[in-house]
Amino acid sequence: MVTWSEVVLTALGLGALFAALMTVVLSLTWLERKLLARIQRRAGPSVVGPHGLLQPVADAIKLLTKEDVRPADAPRFLFWFAPVMVVLPSYMLWVIIPFGDGLLVRAMELGLIYLIALSVLEVVGLLLAGWGSASKYSLLGGFRAAAQLVSYEIPIIIVIIAVAVFVQSLDLRDVVGGHATTIAGRTMSYAGQGGVPLALVMPLGLVVLFIAGLAELGRTPFDIHHAESEVVGGPFVEYSGAHWAVFYLAEYMNTFFIATLTVLLFFGGWSWPSPASVLGDSAPPLAVNALGAAWLMAKVYAVAGVIFWFRGTYPRLRIDQLMAFGWQVLIPLSFANLILVATVLYYGWPTWTLPLISVPLLAVVARVAFRRYADPRKMKTVRMFTRSTRADGETVLAPQAGES
Amino acid sequence: MPEGYDARWIAVVLAAGVGLLAVLGLFAANLFLAPRRSSPDKAVAYESGIRPGPINRSQVNIRYYVFGLLFLIFDVEAVFLFPWTVVFLRSAPAVFYEMLIFIGILLFGLAYAWRKGALRWR
Incomplete structure (x- = not known):
């Protein structure tokens, strides 16, 4: 007890x-x-x-x-509860995130399910914020957030399942630290056991998780739900003061979470390169743990830096491109990855066949997706206005019929 | 009850409590520190500097429901996939192939939705 x-x-x-x-x-x-x-x-x-x-x-x-302002039409409870609903799940995720060997609040054997169950809840908070603000921009942003977050949740879930298949465990400590899995007479070898990090074994999974993670965070280039030039601030338009701060607290906590998840799942967390072998066998456990946590933090900040770098580099996607990319590229790719991993394990093929198959697959899909969604030669101009000349010779623009 | 079950979930409930307290603490600090001068103009919802019209929350485009439904299907599938991940290597061959067929049916459904244009944002 x-x-x-x-x-x-x-x-x-x-x-x-x-x-x-x-x-x-x-x-x-x-x-x-x-x-x-x-x-x-x-x-x-x-x-x-x-x-x-x-x-x-x-x-x-x-x-x-700063003063906390609530629109007159907004229901008091919903308006003030929405930020709590967004930040609570993103904080509760951290209960099971290990920062080192044994450096965590509470370990869970079904940790990966817990992560997914909580990370989906954020949608509810954003929808509440959008609906409860009694503002058209908020409502629009809330629905956009729901559609986007829900769509990009699936690739993340499927990649996490693929990792669980490869590691044969749903416990985050096993994913990082490794446990002696011997299947059909073969011992699995990955970061925790002196092998390579999963990024090299499952590059397809890493790419899908990172892109879908960016979209899940609503960061550029996937920030359509609070895109300033389209829906002003999305669900956050009406918020100010501490409530606004809490939304942004949640957003950066989630950024940190996605970076940490990427590192834990794909870059070996604290155990690669193995701190024990770097320091030698005679090192005290405290030093080994400290070095492991330092590895983890260094890698997490590097991944967070890449996320910010993306924000500085890529233009925002349109909403139709965003949804099409999620459903037509990322979800099929994540399933391809899952089936590939399961098949390789089931038939006992050597581990290096995984990157051998998935890297060319990724290259082909990237090429096709680029041709389909982003090829500048295929871009067509959508005419928003028709130009006409009035009787007095002045040129006037009128909205194109059928466009909204 | 499995061993450590209570300790684990007590930690989760405590996390909810601690998080709630911390956030409410921030709100309380805001309440004491911030000025409060309400005016009718401040309580108007934002709308590009003009008086906002009445808001009708019941009009939601159908496309959101379509994607919501699709998400539900795949999310339920994920629930079935989770227990399968850790047992299929130790079970009969049927377990592995069954799940492949299950995924195949769902991917066929995705292809059907794609072909029907349900994945297009209109």
């Missing part, structure tokens, strides 16, 4: 986790602004603190001292 002291300790640990996540979120906002600024040849935040390091703190204080 669970004793009260255990309960108190767990609660304290969870509080520390929340504080740590807030710090990480602050650091991520600084990193994003600095990276974006460098990409756009600006200086970025540089006034508050050395290199603008205290800028996020200043921003947080500013947000806490």
